[in-house]
Amino acid sequence: VQKQIILDTLKSFSTHPSADELHSEIIKSHPSISKATVYRNMRHLAEKGAIIQIAVANDVARYDGCVDCHQHFICEKCGGIFDVHIGGDDDSEKLNDAVRNKYGYQVDKCITSFTGTCLDCI
Ligand SMILES: [Zn+2]
Ligand SMILES: [Zn+2]
Numbered sequence: 001v002q003k004q005i006i007l008d009t010l011k012s013f014s015t016h017p018s019a020d021e022l023h024s025e026i027i028k029s030h031p032s033i034s035k036a037t038v039y040r041n042m043r044h045l046a047e048k049g050a051i052i053q054i055a056v057a058n059d060v061a062r063y064d065g066c067v068d069c070h071q072h073f074i075c076e077k078c079g080g081i082f083d084v085h086i087g088g089d090d091d092s093e094k095l096n097d098a099v100r101n102k103y104g105y106q107v108d109k110c111i112t113s114f115t116g117t118c119l120d121c122i
Pocket of ligand 1: 075076077078079080117118119120121
C-alpha cells in the first residue's frame with residue numbers, strides 16, 4: 001500500500017523529484033510514512049524497473065515515474081530536469097541493437113541525458 005502511494009505521488013510530479021521532495025509531498029496526505037520508508041521503496045521500485053533513477057552529477061538522485069522511453073535535459077545552472085522526446089522507440093532500439101552487435105552485451109534499455117542551460121537560465 002505504501003509502495004503504491006509513493007508510486008502514485010511520484011507520477012503526479014513532472015519535475016523529477018528527489019526522495020526528499022517526494023517525502024515532503026507524501027506526508028501532506030500520509031503523515032505516518034517515514035523518510036526511510038520512502039528511500040527504501042524508491043530503491044526497490046528502481047531495481048524492479050517501475051521507476052527510473054536519474055543519476056545527476058554532484059547531486060542527490062532524482063526519480064522519474066515515467067518509464068516510457070525518453071531522454072532528459074539537465075540544466076547545470078538550476079538543476080532542473082526536463083523530459084526530452086527525440087526520436088521514437090525505433091531510434092532507441094537501433095541504438096540498443098548497435099551496442100548488442102558491437103559488444104555482444106544484453107541491452108535492456110538506453111538512458112540518455114543531455115546537460116546544458118535551460119531556457120529560464122540562459
Ligand atoms: Zn535552468
Ligand atoms: Zn523524465
